[in-house]
Amino acid sequence: MxxxxxxxxxxxxxxxxxxxxxxxxxxxxxxxxxxxxxxxxxxxxxxxxxxxxxxxxxxxxxxxxxxxxxxxxxxxxxxxxxxxxxxxxxxxxxxxxxxxxxxxxxxxxxxxxxxNYRLICPGALLMRDGTPCEICVTGSPFQAVRFGCYRGSRVGTLAVARMVDSHRRAxxxxxxxxxxxxxxxxxxxxxxxxxxxxxxxxxxxxxLPDPGPPSDAPRDGILYVGRLSLEKGVLVLAEAAARSRARITVIGEGPLAGALAGHPGLDLRGPCAPDAVQAAMAQAVAVVIPSVCYEGLPMAMVESFAVGTPVVASRIGSLASLVTDGTTGLLAEAGDPADLARALDRIHNDPAAATMGRAARAVYEREWRxxxxxxxxxxxxxxxxxxxxxxxxxxxxxx
Structure with a gap:
């Protein structure tokens, strides 16, 4: 002040x-x-x-x-x-x-x-059946009731839709x-x-507070950090991992943890302390954000850019503009495991990944510090x- x-x-x-x-x-x-x-x-x-x-x-x-x-x-x-x-x-x-x-x-x-989108979408994600949905953006939120968009419950969805509708009308x-x-x-x-x-x-x-200048130490592997749930695209990541030659470490917990356990190409570590997450990000070639929903601004991206690590993200919603393809990371088609595997293999083997990481760090310093x-x-x-x-x-x- x-x-x-x-x-x-x-x-x-x-x-x-x-x-x-x-x-x-x-x-x-x-x-x-x-x-x-x-x-x-x-x-x-x-x-x-x-x-x-x-x-x-x-x-x-x-x-x-x-x-x-x-x-x-x-x-x-x-x-x-x-x-x-x-x-x-x-x-x-x-x-x-x-x-x-x-x-x-x-x-x-x-x-x-x-x-998130809770104030305009009872499900909060503008997503239904694994794909983007915007029918409540300009239409009645009560449309969500028949789909049970809030936790699969029509009764619960009715309550949330009433909240959205009440404040829209008021x-x-x-x-x-x-x-x-x-x-x-x-x-x-x-x-x-x-x-x-x-x-x-x-x-x-x-x-995010500045973690300090990134290290020039050698990096290895791809890292996912986040909730293990459908909208985060972890099932797509699992399919991509089976096609990719890159080692993919997964940090996080969620309802799909059991489905991912033992999946070829994935090394599940469970939840980790923030310091351990930051260290893992700083040692990875890239962080992957394979979401199939409209994200806000994932903290995994901010944290990754802060330590000079590029991001491979889905070409969907805000992610498509937060990552500059070929400059601060790579983009892959949302929900497409073959395209995601291609992007993961490309960045894992590309010497330019270090240059992308420096560009990512510059974005953090300019916009997210x-x-x-x-x-x-x-x-x-x-x-x-x-x-x-x-x-x-x-x-x-x-x-």
């Missing part, structure tokens, strides 16, 4: 996931970075472990559109802490988008990070949120298509505070 300027007071609200993942880690990193930048920061975390019975699940489903108990928890802290900004990350299912109207009515600026996104944070231009385009106000969506990546992304976030907060201070109804200003 500049000399003489009071530190911004930021209240972070986040509904943590049952299985901790990249979004939870990104929230924790943001909190620490904001503190290092001189902000006063508090966080309210809601945990799904509280949904521990049939009655609790029923009550949560009934309240998912406007969760009064979760909102009350956040506002109790807000009354004591008096934040300039209430920054919401995941609000599902214990907080709800209804927090924005209540926080803004109390005089706080509001910011919403769009980590005008929450145009009336109650001062700024949105999209992780990539691709994600911004999808939300704009769904009716979110384009002029209030800022693009800001999740940052923590000081860069923290400055961007602080500017978004200042915009949000100014918008709230103006206190002019969005509908009247045309925004």
């Amino acid at each position: 500049s000399a003489g300027t009071p530190p911004l007071r930021i209240l972070i609200a986040h509904n943590r996931y049952q299985v901790r993942g990249g979004e939870d880690a990104a929230v924790a990193r943001d909190l620490a970075a904001l503190e290092r930048a001189g902000c006063a920061v508090e966080a309210v975390y809601l945990d799904n472990e509280a949904i521990d019975s049939g009655l609790a699940r029923l009550r949560t489903a009934r309240e998912v559109a406007y969760a009064p108990r979760g909102i009350a928890r956040v506002m109790a802290v807000a009354r004591r802490f008096a934040p300039d900004v209430v920054h919401v990350h995941n609000s599902f299912p214990l907080l709800s988008p209804g927090i924005h109207a209540v926080a803004r009515a109390a005089g706080h600026a509001t910011v919403q990070t769009l980590h 005008g929450t996104w145009r009336r109650d949120v001062d700024r949105f944070v999209a992780l990539t231009p691709f994600a911004r385009e999808r939300f704009v298509a769904a009716g979110f106000p384009a002029e209030r969506i800022r693009i800001r990546a999740n940052g 923590e000081d860069v992304t923290t400055r961007a976030l602080l500017e978004i907060y200042r915009e949000a505070v100014a918008a709230r201070a103006a206190d002019v109804p969005h509908a009247r200003t045309g925004t």
Whole structure:
């Protein structure tokens, strides 16, 4: 913060996931970075472990559109802490988008990070039957009910669809949120298509502290780091591994771990500590991100670029622009194991992989290093505070 300027007071609200993942880690990193930048920061975390019975699940489903108990928890802290900004990350299912109207009515600026597509897609991934699906982007979210897009449950999907529909009809996104944070231009385009106000969506990546200059030591093998689930493309990776000559190490856990166990070409290591993951990335020729869904900004990519390791990614959604084919890594057709195997073999045997790694590191330094992304976030907060201070109804200003 500049000399003489009071530190911004930021209240972070986040509904943590049952299985901790990249979004939870990104929230924790943001909190620490904001503190290092001189902000006063508090966080309210809601945990799904509280949904521990049939009655609790029923009550949560009934309240998912406007969760009064979760909102009350956040506002109790807000009354004591008096934040300039209430920054919401995941609000599902214990907080709800209804927090924005209540926080803004109390005089706080509001910011919403769009980590995934939950606010426009009951399944959160814009994916159905293993392929991209956008029918709810401009159409009724209740279309998802017949497909059971939320965890294969039509009842559960109905509850989430009601949340999406309620806030779309209420005008929450145009009336109650001062700024949105999209992780990539691709994600911004999808939300704009769904009716979110384009002029209030800022693009800001999740940052990462600098791990230091990459080593020039020899590298070997291909590395996958992430959840072992269908949308991450791990079954495609397994088929590609059987065709590829490269050694592929897999770090992570998830519902498909059993299906991948013993698969030829894959060395499953299970979950590893962050330091071990970083070391493995720094020693790999490349990291592979074979997703078949629209990703946000995978932390595996940010972490890989930070240690100077190129990425082989699917040509789908934001990944197609995050990796510059032949410069910071290689692209393969999403869901095509033969094309993925070709790309893995090419980069594993290509002396130019080191040059790609240096280009990847340059992207990290320019766009994803923590000081860069923290400055961007602080500017978004200042915009949000100014918008709230103006206190002019969005509908009247045309925004």
